[in-house]
Amino acid sequence: VSGPSVARRSPKRGGGLLDLEVLRVATGGDCVATGPDGRVVFVRYTLPGERVRAKVTESTSRFLRADAVEILDPSPDRVAPPCWYAKPGRCGGCDLQHVSLPAQRRLKAEATRDQLIRLGGVDAGLLADLVVEELPTVLPGNGEGLHWRTRVQVAVREDGRSGLHRHRSQAIEPVDTCPITVPAIEAAGAFRQHWPGRRRVEFAASATDAAGDVAVDGDRPLLHDAIGRRFRVSEGGFWQVHPAAPDVLAAAVLDGLQPRAGELALDLYAGAGLFSAALAVAGCAVTAVEFAVVSAQDARHNLADLAVEVRAGAVEDLVAETARGRDLVVLDPPRAGAGIAVLQALAAARPRAIAYVSCDPGTLARDLRAALAAGYRLTSLRAFDLFPMTAHVECLALLEPSAAS
Numbered sequence: 001v002s003g004p005s006v007a008r009r010s011p012k013r014g015g016g017l018l019d020l021e022v023l024r025v026a027t028g029g030d031c032v033a034t035g036p037d038g039r040v041v042f043v044r045y046t047l048p049g050e051r052v053r054a055k056v057t058e059s060t061s062r063f064l065r066a067d068a069v070e071i072l073d074p075s076p077d078r079v080a081p082p083c084w085y086a087k088p089g090r091c092g093g094c095d096l097q098h099v100s101l102p103a104q105r106r107l108k109a110e111a112t113r114d115q116l117i118r119l120g121g122v123d124a125g126l127l128a129d130l131v132v133e134e135l136p137t138v139l140p141g142n143g144e145g146l147h148w149r150t151r152v153q154v155a156v157r158e159d160g161r162s163g164l165h166r167h168r169s170q171a172i173e174p175v176d177t178c179p180i181t182v183p184a185i186e187a188a189g190a191f192r193q194h195w196p197g198r199r200r201v202e203f204a205a206s207a208t209d210a211a212g213d214v215a216v217d218g219d220r221p222l223l224h225d226a227i228g229r230r231f232r233v234s235e236g237g238f239w240q241v242h243p244a245a246p247d248v249l250a251a252a253v254l255d256g257l258q259p260r261a262g263e264l265a266l267d268l269y270a271g272a273g274l275f276s277a278a279l280a281v282a283g284c285a286v287t288a289v290e291f292a293v294v295s296a297q298d299a300r301h302n303l304a305d306l307a308v309e310v311r312a313g314a315v316e317d318l319v320a321e322t323a324r325g326r327d328l329v330v331l332d333p334p335r336a337g338a339g340i341a342v343l344q345a346l347a348a349a350r351p352r353a354i355a356y357v358s359c360d361p362g363t364l365a366r367d368l369r370a371a372l373a374a375g376y377r378l379t380s381l382r383a384f385d386l387f388p389m390t391a392h393v394e395c396l397a398l399l400e401p402s403a404a405s
């Protein structure tokens with residue numbers, strides 16, 4: 001970290017401050033500008049088209065990072081952040097609080113499109129109309145991008161005070177409130193109570209019951225309602241964080257795959273069984289693969305009345321065997337993505353359609369490239385605003401065997 005050395009190189013301003021014309025959006029909520037010495041500057045707290053005074057926070061031989069601390073020429077998309085802590089040097093949880101919600105979605109569409117074209121080799125024409133879709137309001141405030149976060153891990157200082165991490169840092173910003181979090185978690189004392197002797201505490205709320213149960217460090221299983229069913233999710237098990245996400249994603253997966261009664265389906269990275277349930281209710285016989293023992297047990301419990309076989313194990317180990325003879329596949333891996341070998345194994349099994357649900361456009365792009373090379377084509381790409389105020393975005397890619405293969 002060398003703000004001062006940058007200041008020496010910068011003819012424009014001393015003290016590690018740069019005046020910058022902000023060009024375009026990058027990933028992670030950063031925008032790109034060109035520094036006075038020609039190096040790329042990744043700038044937070046700004047928007048394309050703005051002129052800002054930015055404080056350098058990191059300097060490498062190839063690029064700089066900086067926070068916009070003074071807005072010289074504001075974008076029409078700029079708004080006052082709803083959260084007091086969303087500013088340079090304070091809480092690093094949100095990236096886009098200073099951006100209107102429609103513009104947040106436009107920026108995320110642009111960043112997603114860029115990654116899929118550049119890293120995935122996806123045809124630009126197919127993504128020309130990509131929009132990041134707004135989720136329906138489930139809890140009050142969701143329409144403003146607030147009160148949607150049903151899981152939070154707070155960091156605890158030595159004096160017991162809880163807070164959230166600063167951007168790219170282990171430092172803890174004590175906070176009294178977090179407006180993107182559901183009220184039930186605030187009511188459980190996440191931010192106002194002291195937690196002596198702890199380093200972190202994890203809170204999770206039932207996604208469909210704002211006033212409902214909050215699990216603290218997984219002290220009880222949570223019940224979530226989605227697609228007209230009830231799902232049990234035990235300690236450490238995955239469930240979507242935005243309360244509207246399970247219904248929206250399950251509907252989008254069904255809409256994309258168009259399952260027919262009697263088809264054989266495979267649900268990889270199945271978690272507590274959301275997509276398996278949707279496909280089984282649509283008449284498919286499903287095999288679900290999930291390696292977390294607790295989630296595989298939850299899935300068996302949640303899907304006991306349906307034609308679903310749950311296999312506990314790693315996708316990499318089971319994909320070749322379980323994909324054989326399948327008509328349909330849904331995969332919903334963690335941020336790291338499924339990986340090229342998994343996509344190649346799926347393509348070799350020739351299902352008539354694959355739905356890839358992804359929370360990271362970068363790893364999705366890498367895996368799409370492998371699927372395209374293995375004889376599949378991308379027939380649709382949808383994106384959803386599951387994480388308003390942050391730079392994160394959820395994608396659903398639909399793949400079908402290409403005519404030529």
Ligand SMILES: C[S@@+](CC[C@H](N)C(=O)[O-])C[C@H]1O[C@@H](n2cnc3c(N)ncnc32)[C@H](O)[C@@H]1O
Pocket residue numbers: 237238239240269270271272273274275289290291292295313314315316332333334
């Ligand atoms: C993003 S979650 C998706 C869960 C589920 N599809 C849903 O919608 O709730 C990813 C899941 O994959 C599981 N997982 C991660 N790596 C895995 C692997 N290599 N093999 C099998 N499951 C894995 C995690 O335990 C987690 O439950």
